[in-house]
Amino acid sequence: MAKWQDDLQFYTFHFMHYTDLPADHKKYDSLWVDFSNKHFDARKGYDFYQRYMAEMVLADKLGYDGLALNEHHNTVYSLNPVVTLMAAALIPQTHNAKICVFGVPLNLEMPNRLAEAYAMLDVMSNGRLEIALPLGTGMEYWANSINPAVARARFREGLEVLLQAWTKDGPTAYDGEFFSYRYLNPWPRPMQKPHPKIAIVGTGSPETIQIAAERGYAYSSVFVPIVAQEKTFQKLKEEMPKYGHEFTPDKAIFNAICYVAETDEIAEQECKDHVRFFFEDATRTTARYLAPPGYISTEQLRLRAAATASHGSFDWDALTQQWRVVFGTPDKVANTLGKWCESANSSRVLVHHHIGNMPHWKVVKNMTLFAEEVIPRLRGKKTAAAAETRVPTGAK
Amino acid sequence: MAVQWQSELHEVNGVTTQVLTAGRGEPLMFWHGAGTGGGWDFLAPLTEEFKVFVPYHPGWGGSADDTSMTTVQDYVMHYLELLDLLKIGKFNLVGLSMGGWFASTFATQHSLRLKKLVLVAPAGLRVKEHPTADLFRIKPEELAPYLAENLAALGPPPDPHDVDFVVNSYREATSFARLAWERVYDVKLPKYLHRISVPTLLIWGRQDKIVPEAQSATWSKLIKGSTVKTFAPAGHLVLNEKPEAVKAIGEFLTA
Numbered sequence: 001m002a003k004w005q006d007d008l009q010f011y012t013f014h015f016m017h018y019t020d021l022p023a024d025h026k027k028y029d030s031l032w033v034d035f036s037n038k039h040f041d042a043r044k045g046y047d048f049y050q051r052y053m054a055e056m057v058l059a060d061k062l063g064y065d066g067l068a069l070n071e072h073h074n075t076v077y078s079l080n081p082v083v084t085l086m087a088a089a090l091i092p093q094t095h096n097a098k099i100c101v102f103g104v105p106l107n108l109e110m111p112n113r114l115a116e117a118y119a120m121l122d123v124m125s126n127g128r129l130e131i132a133l134p135l136g137t138g139m140e141y142w143a144n145s146i147n148p149a150v151a152r153a154r155f156r157e158g159l160e161v162l163l164q165a166w167t168k169d170g171p172t173a174y175d176g177e178f179f180s181y182r183y184l185n186p187w188p189r190p191m192q193k194p195h196p197k198i199a200i201v202g203t204g205s206p207e208t209i210q211i212a213a214e215r216g217y218a219y220s221s222v223f224v225p226i227v228a229q230e231k232t233f234q235k236l237k238e239e240m241p242k243y244g245h246e247f248t249p250d251k252a253i254f255n256a257i258c259y260v261a262e263t264d265e266i267a268e269q270e271c272k273d274h275v276r277f278f279f280e281d282a283t284r285t286t287a288r289y290l291a292p293p294g295y296i297s298t299e300q301l302r303l304r305a306a307a308t309a310s311h312g313s314f315d316w317d318a319l320t321q322q323w324r325v326v327f328g329t330p331d332k333v334a335n336t337l338g339k340w341c342e343s344a345n346s347s348r349v350l351v352h353h354h355i356g357n358m359p360h361w362k363v364v365k366n367m368t369l370f371a372e373e374v375i376p377r378l379r380g381k382k383t384a385a386a387a388e389t390r391v392p393t394g395a396k
Numbered sequence: 397m398a399v400q401w402q403s404e405l406h407e408v409n410g411v412t413t414q415v416l417t418a419g420r421g422e423p424l425m426f427w428h429g430a431g432t433g434g435g436w437d438f439l440a441p442l443t444e445e446f447k448v449f450v451p452y453h454p455g456w457g458g459s460a461d462d463t464s465m466t467t468v469q470d471y472v473m474h475y476l477e478l479l480d481l482l483k484i485g486k487f488n489l490v491g492l493s494m495g496g497w498f499a500s501t502f503a504t505q506h507s508l509r510l511k512k513l514v515l516v517a518p519a520g521l522r523v524k525e526h527p528t529a530d531l532f533r534i535k536p537e538e539l540a541p542y543l544a545e546n547l548a549a550l551g552p553p554p555d556p557h558d559v560d561f562v563v564n565s566y567r568e569a570t571s572f573a574r575l576a577w578e579r580v581y582d583v584k585l586p587k588y589l590h591r592i593s594v595p596t597l598l599i600w601g602r603q604d605k606i607v608p609e610a611q612s613a614t615w616s617k618l619i620k621g622s623t624v625k626t627f628a629p630a631g632h633l634v635l636n637e638k639p640e641a642v643k644a645i646g647e648f649l650t651a
Contacts, residue, residue: 149573150466288535293566293573301566305559 004249004347010375011066011100012059012367013255013350016052016079016086017282019357020044030285032075032139039076048079053089055354055363060094062371066130068100068350073108074143077282084117091125098130102201102220102350105136107146107154111161111179116186118196119166127191132220132253133159134201135208138290149294152207154178159211166195199253204232205300212236216245218348220253225322226340229254233344249347256324256337257352259362260369264328270362271327272316277356279314330373338378397440401450403458408477414458415482416450419443422511423487424649426450427475427495429519430531430572431565432457434551438635441642445650446488451478453495455571466574468520468582471498472505479509488649490514493607493632494572494580500619501582504591513592514645516599517607517632518615522581526610532577536565542605544631589618596622597648599641601630623648 020041021031028035056067067090071083080086087101099121104114122129135155141148157176161184164172170185190196199218202208209232212219219236221229233252240247257278259271291301319325326336337349353367401416416436424446426439436450452459454474465471475498479487488511491499496518503513519528534542537556544550554561596619600609612624627638634641 145578147573147577149570149577153463291566293532293577294570298563298567298570302559302563305562 002248004341004345007248007250007347008341008378009065009250009348010370011068011098011348011350012056012064012353013068013070013102014052014056014354015070015077015282015352016048017356018045018048018076018079019277019282020048021076021281025281028284030289031281032072032077032285033142033289034074035076037074045079051360052079052354053086053093055360055367056090057093058364059353059367059371060097062367063375064097064367064371066098066100067094068102070102070132070134071104072137073140075139084121087121087129088124091121091128098128099125100130100132102132102199103134105134105140106158106162107136107151108140108144109158111158112165112181112184112186114158115162115165116188119186119188119190122190122192122196123188125191127196129190129192129196130199131196132199132201132218133162138292138295139285141292141295142289147294148292150178151295156211159215163195166190199251202232204228204235205296206235207297209235209239212251213239213245214243216240216243216251218251218253220350221255223255223257223323226324227322229324230344233346237345249341249345252344252346253348253350254324254340254344254346255350255352256326256340257355258333258337258370258374259327259355259366260330260333260374261327261365262329264332267327267329271355271358271366274356274358274362275319275325276314276316279319282356330369330377333370334374334377337374341378397437399437399440399443401436405458406478406481408454408474408481411454411462411474412460413454413474413478414452415478416452417447419446419448421446423482423484424448425475425484425487425489427489427491427498428453428456429493429495430568430576432568433554433565434636438639438642441639442646442649445646449482449484451475453498453571455574456568461567461571463574465571468498468501468575471575472502475502476506485509486511488512488514490516490645491518492516492635494519494576496520497580497582497585500589500592501585503594503596504585504588507591507593510594512649513594513596514599514648515596515615516635516641516645517601517604517609518598519576519580519607520582520585521611521614521618522579522583523608523611523614526608528580528608528611529606531580531606532569532573542631543633544637545601545603545629546637549637550633586614586618589615590620592619592622595648597645598622598624599634599644600624600626601632601634601637601641602626602628603630604632604634606632 069083071080072078073081087099157178161174165186171183174181174184199220200208200212201220221232237247259267261267326333354363399418401418404415406413442448454462454465489499496515497520598612598615600612602609616622616624625644627634627641630637
């Protein structure tokens with residue numbers, strides 16, 4: 001089996017939060033769905049956009065393999081409700097990095113329109129597009145006019161349309177439960193053939209793993225505890241061959257919150273409050289918004305009802321032990337990431353360099369140190385982690 | 397008064413359907429609303445005069461889920477089959493809230509099968525000046541005051557930490573979402589309500605915060621010869637709150 005070291009790539013993932021919250025924001029139990037947009041200040045929004053785009057441009061100059069973006073609605077969590085616009089804005093400002101739209105929730109668009117938008121981005125960027133297809137969080141279904149009770153069935157059908165639009169010469173027809181097309185024939189078509197690389201995004205629910213396994217796509221796990229994520233990838237590795245697909249390390253994409261500094265102490269001091277903001281504030285919402293009716297199965301709901309929620313809670317010790325959060329010197333960060341890549345046999349790391357309400361200088365410092373000190377340690381395959389834990393090919 | 401309900405399971409076009417029955421007499425079918433908490437003992441007085449059937453809709457209570465049931469018409473078809481299985485010919489139909497939406501739609505198509513019809517705070521109509529509350533916007537912990545004026549009439553509140561309760565509530569909300577996530581009415585219903593040709597009684601709690609009592613004027617205008625009885629102080633679950641409302645149903649059906 002291919003090993004992660006052979007094809008290791010680092011994407012920087014920017015959520016582009018709107019972090020200028022009112023002083024009394026803690027009184028709101030959710031900063032999603034119903035947190036009033038009267039709190040949005042367009043002047044500040046302009047400044048955030050300028051700054052965040054500059055950070056992504058810097059990442060391209062520093063040599064990151066991908067610039068990852070995603071989309072959310074009705075929330076301070078994301079300034080990208082139309083993430084394809086941000087992707088389009090970044091294309092002429094960047095040159096080498098892949099533009100990773102991770103991504104538009106398929107259910108919120110007509111699938112032919114999404115095929116068109118993504119094809120435009122791929123052609124405009126000369127084939128730099130990579131996409132991930134999320135079902136969308138539960139919160140998106142409260143914010144949009146889509147029935148969560150049919151979300152999964154609609155998603156499967158939308159995916160069929162999208163692929164048909166990209167893989168069959170048009171015009172074709174499509175006759176489904178949710179969509180019907182008389183002339184499916186979108187112009188343009190993607191630069192990459194037959195289409196840009198696709199990942200399925202999810203929390204590790206059986207349904208989303210199944211879709212990735214059936215199609216042989218990558219699985220991009222959202223930020224969940226390490227144990228849950230490893231189970232997800234294990235399941236993916238087991239299921240994929242059943243459908244005639246080979247698991248390769250680029251198909252296990254994981255998220256990590258990383259902060260690099262001169263010493264472990266300085267790193268903790270500089271990042272801790274921003275990690276706290278991410279978990280306590282940016283992701284704060286209610287169980288009801290996370291799971292609108294029918295969005296998950298009753299079996300999954302039963303599991304969730306028994307488990308602790310990650311949205312809106314912050315336990316530093318638990319986070320740093322059970323989640324992929326690492327801060328410290330380049331050696332520490334590289335060693336930890338190496339171990340994570342090894343244990344998941346993953347060659348794709350989505351690094352959160354901009355964390356919560358982190359100021360620009362820290363993002364620049366973190367991104368630069370990571371690119372110049374951490375990535376070479378891992379790419380060189382001479383790190384302590386790789387040397388200690390590397391398993392001979394075929395031993396697993 | 398505690399009712400000795402008998403429970404039976406029927407296979408209705410592939411959907412296991414739980415039917416509770418009690419009492420003796422002419423058949424009376426009660427179609428429940430979007431929630432099933434609290435049980436049906438408020439129907440006790442009716443069991444003295446009628447054989448009362450309380451089927452759980454597919455997706456609710458002890459009936460199985462059927463993800464293909466996404467319209468009121470699916471429920472109408474389901475009940476036609478159940479009536480055949482139970483060998484019920486003509487019967488009295490009482491529908492509450494969402495069950496009133498089912499019952500009124502059923503009656504527009506199958507009045508010949510009905511003796512009389514009772515609609516209790518029925519959903520299903522769009523009355524722009526007096527809109528039906530959006531149940532999906534109401535937080536579960538804030539629901540009770542929407543349902544009744546006298547909360548004691550609803551019995552002890554459910555334990556929000558009871559996982560079985562939480563899971564079943566989610567399951568029933570999911571069934572309701574399949575049907576009514578977009579809207580809790582049928583824009584075409586007003587066009588066809590005149591087809592109801594049996595005596596019809598409309599019952600409402602005057603303080604109903606889910607389906608406002610002011611909607612009763614539209615219903616009574618559209619269903620020729622129907623009568624309206626309102627009760628106060630009472631909310632949406634008027635049958636739980638007002639024994640005299642249940643009594644009024646009995647008197648109407650036996651008159």
